[in-house]
Amino acid sequence: MANSSCMKFIFLCLLLYSSLAALQNSDTNSTNKLSVDETKLIKIEDTSGLSEDEVRQVAKKIDKKEAKKNKEIKKRVRWEDLSPTPVQSDWVETKSGEWFRGKIKGLYNDKLEFDSDEVGVYTFDLDDIKAIKSYQILSVNIENLASISGILRLDGDKLTIIQGDEKYLFPKSQIVSFAPDAELERNLWSGKITFNLDIRSGNTKQADYASQIALKRRTARSILAFDYLGRISFKDNEEIANDHRINEKYDRYITRHFFWTPLFSEYYTDKYKNIKHQATAGFGLGYTLIDTKKTLWNLSGGPAVIYTQFYTVETGHNGSNYSPAMELSTKFERELSAITDFTYDYKLTFSDRDAGVYKHHMIIKFENDLTSWFDLDFTAIWDYVDKPTEDAQGIKPKSSDYQFLVGLGIEF
Structure with missing residues (x-):
């Protein structure tokens, strides 16, 4: 079984890299420009x-x-x-x-x-x-x-x-x-902070707090991006949700359409999915499939490794594990009007059984400009794990988590 998983992992790596290389060669051959070592x-x-x-x-x-x-x-x-x-x-x-x-x-x-x-x-x-x-x-x-x-x-x-x-x-x-x-490092950084708050009272007292932070350091040849998404919820004064996700991605641009990623990483914790710590690190390649005045569509991915530590596990099971993984991601951005932008961000990860086998993180967002620096955002999030790990009591977390957020964003 281990050999089979390993062969699948190697096959997916070769498939991704050969596909992206073919796209790059096609783009290079279709232009009549100076040819140099792009790296x-x-x-x-x-x-x-x-x-x-x-x-x-x-x-x-x-x-x-x-x-x-x-x-x-x-x-x-x-x-x-x-x-x-x-x-x-x-x-x-x-x-x-x-x-x-x-x-x-x-x-x-x-x-x-x-x-x-x-x-x-x-x-x-x-x-x-x-x-x-x-x-x-x-x-x-x-x-x-x-x-x-x-x-x-x-x-x-x-x-x-x-x-x-x-x-x-x-x-x-x-x-x-x-x-x-x-000369000043701060001139290279930009970002956005979005706050979401939902408080209900009456027959049920519930409060949901969520925040999103996006930071970018941009130079002429690279983009370093950090994204945070966190949520804490209480119902009748009892905590019912507590999860946090931090993503990092460093892209180096080689041509207008082709880039490589020396490092992408993620830290994730979710108390109610029995994940105490989960860290992912990998590298890969990327290509811009569509780049027009109003539309941008990127595809990227590569091999990775995942470390997972659980809160509790059944007797006889390991409390933590390492797993090889393959990560694919795509980001689609579309300007719908002068004040509204649409973003679809999807990340897919294949791993072994102990790390969930298959999981994805999907974000759909509509950003509406109220002023040049102040936005009203509508965000839908779907997180899925195919094989979640049972805790010490044998309780298996649900595979899917859904969120719908309405928040105010500040750009800087």
């Missing part, structure tokens, strides 16, 4: 010895030359052709001709996150952006080529990265991502 992108640093302010002065001179050139071509500059000079702030122009002043937080999957004093944190589609003039030094990931730090200028489909002694030109289509080359 070793060159990082081009500014070796001029100039300070950040001096590099900005270089960028300012280049801006003036471009403006003079445009003036000579057009003979007469129209008001809508003028653009602001970045002073202490970044500037973004939309295709409608509107300029926004603020701070670039990062661009990933063709979504630019921008923090403006007027509109707060706002996400632009890259296709809707006509021009970008950065004040910050940004680290830009160019597909299949390099990561370059410098002042960023985007004009239509032309991208320019300015360093002290060099100026690099690329088409807009080769941008994978960019983010501030921040």
Whole structure:
């Protein structure tokens, strides 16, 4: 039986890796771009010895030359052709001709996150952006080529990265991502906290408390994400639920669609499912199946190991165990309207009998913008374990747990 489980585990690993490799090769062969070793992108640093302010002065001179050139071509500059000079702030122009002043937080999957004093944190589609003039030094990931730090200028489909002694030109289509080359670590982080509270009284007194926390550290070439989901419930002053889940995922982007995950992990505890501690760690690959203006769909997965410690077990059974596992996950995001986003997040894990054989964690969420930083969220959660472990009294927990949450979220 052990050999059979092992062979299934190895087969699933080979199947996932061969499928994702085929997708990557198909994407690479369909493009006519520079071919390099994608796992070793060159990082081009500014070796001029100039300070950040001096590099900005270089960028300012280049801006003036471009403006003079445009003036000579057009003979007469129209008001809508003028653009602001970045002073202490970044500037973004939309295709409608509107300029926004603020701070670039990062661009990933063709979504630019921008923090403006007027509109707060706002996400632009890259296709809707006509021009970008950065004040910050940004680290830009160019597909299949390099990561370059410098002042960023985007004009239509032309991208320019300015360093002290060099100026690099690329088409807009080769941008994978960019983010501030921040001196302060906090500039790389963003997140959201959602609080859910349900209190009932009358024939039954019940109180349900739940919270969700999502944190991300984003650079031009990677995303480190932490997610927490916790719930505590009381009925007639007696605790009836107490579970907590922490997920971590570190993705390294190689191309616009292909990424690898050096480490994903999860810690889970559920008093009423007889799980005192459960830790999962693994690595894998990922691929973006759909990446359009309003839709994003990713698939990822890889081999893992699970350690489980139970509260109590029947006599003759181990109180803890290690299990090889295979984890597959998918995330689908869809912009339904200007204020409503839909997310489907599904994670599937295969393991041995003592770890539950098969389990999944599914989240369906509708996020509704009340303001630029304040949301009303509706969340449905389904957790399932195929073979839950009986406790010392022989009581077997139910396989499925369902939650429906209505909460207020704060973005930062």
